[in-house]
Amino acid sequence: MTATAGFEMPPTSIAALQALAIAARRGEAQAPKLTPGALKLLEQLLGAPEPAATLSISGLAERNGVNASSLTRLAHALELSGFKALQALFRADAASGAFYSTRAERLLDLSHSAASEARGPQQQQLWDEESINLARTLEHLSEKSLAQAVQALIEARRIHVVGQRACFAGAHYLAYYLGYLRGDVRLVDSLGGTNLELARELGEGDLVVGIAYRPETRVSVDYCQQAQEQGARLLALTNHPASRLAEMAWLTLVAQAQGPFFFNPMGSLFVTLETLLACMAHEMGADAVASIRRREAMIARWQVE
Template sequence: MDTKALEPPVSLAELQALAARIARQDQGAPRLSARAQTVLKALLASPERVGLSTISQLAEQHAVNPSSLTRLSRALGFSGFKTFQALFREDLSGATYYSTRAERLLDFGETPTLRPGGAQRALWEQEMANLSAAVEGLDDAMLERAAAGLATARRVQVIGLRASFGAAHYLAYYLDYLRDDVHLIAGEAGVGVERALTLDSDDLVVGIAFRPETRTSVDYCRLAVEQGARLVALTNHPRSQLAGLTDCRLVAPAEGPFFFNPMSSLFLLVELLLSRVAVRLGEHAVASIRRREALIARLGVE
């Protein structure tokens, strides 16, 4: 086929649609080998990884030669791998991130389905894989360093907006049981970046952001670092914008056939952090919990 006549896709959604046409062998669609189609399908299944990895890293992950990825890109109408990758990078911060992901899963029939016997296992199996990957890839020294900061900082602020707010609230709520001066930064409460202006080197901020990263969270953490505060990043990619702001980062893998970001591994990391902090604070943590429980009992809070 004369690939020069092929107009390349201008968005990840168009690339996804082209891949579906190739799989169906529609008339006018490029003809790819079975191996090339498998690689293309795998790349579309992990857009974050494609957007943030080098061609060599991707080639190693998919057991192909880098030149194979260049040939694949050209077969799809691109001038080379860089223009192919540009679609994925643009999608990382695009407003259509979730709809593109959902459409891809539907087009390739990768959404969870009921298997014979009535057991729906696809999401469970992938979440178990995410949890295993989180533990296997965990740097224990990094976890200990983050826990030490949470235990000893003068003040701790936790920020995670939109989809990450649940984990941020969970961490801040239970950390407040263990120690004083814990603050949840919540945009809906009218709290803006001005809260970061009082921070200094005695303070620590925990930033939580999954791709597509919320700009407000990243901007807040950037300002906190500029003020001298320490930053612990919880993210689903080691090369995310948030991770780039600090050398203390914990990665929660979030792969799987789900329209949105799987969160099980993120909550596992939060629980590990809380456990380490509790152990570090020891009797002080127990006394703090008892004071909180006594207040709850006195006020009749249920």
């Protein structure tokens, strides 16, 4: 291992890898000699660390619009043994716990170091990436999976919806509007710390909708595991197919969430939820209309504003 101009080769952490990328972008004399394509690829990996940590070499290459050999050549240019050694840096970073702050720092550093004409205004990047997220979510949302999820939401005896921290907004949204379409829907909100006790209500014929984005909240994972042990089925909504909830679930819907944003982009999640609710209402037909009218009548009676 050699130390050069304040950074090390080969890099042993994401912070070191980031320093190398910045030095290369600035054209510093002691920076690693990367081709323009290799530098762009490295910055793409640093800007979206989740797929770099979880995807196969072929999947990651496809996502970034390059050949798998480009990832291997990048690793060698960084004096790493190969793609697995490069990916190990991202996986170690993913397990560190400092997810959002590290990502924010990395994105800010890279945006300052990269040529502005190549990257474009930050707000335009956000819009463009969210559009890509929506397109990829739709592309991978099969008609079969959507139909299975909708049928499960209609037929389940009881439904519990769980999502903590940032995903609580999506969980609340889904549970609230499911309540317009059917009965026996409960939002698991952690109030009073009685999550696992609530899961014991569930059994065969019941459904848990678990919503969790990386880094997944242990409360959500534990709740879903307990519900499964009681005999309930799990429908998972997540931003990566290798998540713990996805591994546990009977059915998983993936809402893509990548891009130049400090936190997890949530646009594709809410569009997925809207799609589920719309398809559910369409499938229920007149029953959905009648259920919504009963809810509206109750709201009017109690003058809820």
